[in-house]
Amino acid sequence: MSLRSDDRRWGSVAKFFHWIVALGILGNGVWGLLMTGMAPSMSKINIYALHKSIGLTVLALFALRLAWRLYDGAPPDEAMPRWQRFGAHVTHVVLYGFILALPLSGWLFNSLHGYPLQWFKLFNLPALAARNDDLSELAGEVHEWLFYLLLVVVIGHAGAALKHHYFDQDNVLRRMLPFARLRAGKTSSGELT
Amino acid sequence: MIRRAVSLALTLALAAPFAVSAADYSVQAGSTLGFTSNFQGSSFDGHFNKWTAAISYDPAKLASSKFDVTVDLATAKTGDNDRDSALPGPDFFNVAKYPQAHFVTTAFHQQGNQVVADGMLTLRGVTKPVSLSVVFKPQGSGATLDVTGTVKRLDFGVGGGQYADTSVIGADVKVIAHLVLTAK
Numbered sequence: 183m184s185l186r187s188d189d190r191r192w193g194s195v196a197k198f199f200h201w202i203v204a205l206g207i208l209g210n211g212v213w214g215l216l217m218t219g220m221a222p223s224m225s226k227i228n229i230y231a232l233h234k235s236i237g238l239t240v241l242a243l244f245a246l247r248l249a250w251r252l253y254d255g256a257p258p259d260e261a262m263p264r265w266q267r268f269g270a271h272v273t274h275v276v277l278y279g280f281i282l283a284l285p286l287s288g289w290l291f292n293s294l295h296g297y298p299l300q301w302f303k304l305f306n307l308p309a310l311a312a313r314n315d316d317l318s319e320l321a322g323e324v325h326e327w328l329f330y331l332l333l334v335v336v337i338g339h340a341g342a343a344l345k346h347h348y349f350d351q352d353n354v355l356r357r358m359l360p361f362a363r364l365r366a367g368k369t370s371s372g373e374l375t
Numbered sequence: 376m377i378r379r380a381v382s383l384a385l386t387l388a389l390a391a392p393f394a395v396s397a398a399d400y401s402v403q404a405g406s407t408l409g410f411t412s413n414f415q416g417s418s419f420d421g422h423f424n425k426w427t428a429a430i431s432y433d434p435a436k437l438a439s440s441k442f443d444v445t446v447d448l449a450t451a452k453t454g455d456n457d458r459d460s461a462l463p464g465p466d467f468f469n470v471a472k473y474p475q476a477h478f479v480t481t482a483f484h485q486q487g488n489q490v491v492a493d494g495m496l497t498l499r500g501v502t503k504p505v506s507l508s509v510v511f512k513p514q515g516s517g518a519t520l521d522v523t524g525t526v527k528r529l530d531f532g533v534g535g536g537q538y539a540d541t542s543v544i545g546a547d548v549k550v551i552a553h554l555v556l557t558a559k
Contacts, residue, residue, distance in 0.1 A: 222457065222460075222461060223537060224543070225537070227543060228543070231543075296454070298416060298417030300416045300417070303415075306416040
């Protein structure tokens, strides 16, 4: 498995970024929804701190991922109707928007509330805005709703991948899976070797 | 000769209480008692809205100088609702059981150019020595008095138990007081 993407499949770096960001943002979202109901305690402080650290990590990984994508490019689309290709690309752009907006809205929420922002107890990051109690509440709502909207888009994205995998039996899912072999005779371009 | 000696002794004896006692001051509006600590790598400031101080001070008569300060712990404010509602609670100041903190000096000493007030702080039912740096500036008939010192919160069980992790909540709390004084 090569680091770079080729004309048939995603490279291991692109796969790594895809799955680690997916795990990070979905896991951290569920974590975030569960933690808000906690009674004040040291555990709550630590759990929130971890949520913030993971969110910042997702943001950093996203920046690296975007840079890698620009350098690495992408395998050509699998054979499919034009509307599906269009839909897939729009979904990807929207997902990128959410991956960026979720951590940033959290950072903004944290800043507006006046909380410190620390990455795994190692260093602190500056506030994005001055403290504002009214806006802080709004930013908290936005942060939460962005996750629900992300879930809707993720369901579409994953559903489409599974549809291609099980119904069209092409390589759309397999070429992004870490250890899967491609199906023979199903790539849109390039000869199978 | 004997009479002169007796009169001198009498004079000294009468004068002594006045000669060794420092000047008494009352604390004016504009005086502040604050503190600074650290949470998640970021410092925060707080202050007490209600406190009283009996100040008797003369830089030339440190032996008879005295600070006696009582702080109403429930009046601590740090500008964060979560923190301000946690501070009076049982994990931190426990104001229900220990509503006040009390500091009284035991001695003053000179450390280079710096005057240091040694005293005993009673906080949350624990009494331990705490030293404060003193900067006294006479102004007209009054003075300003700036005092700083460091209190180790865990020495007094403030934020003990689950909150004892000093990598999250700093171990040291810097106390900063600025007093505007007028002579009594």
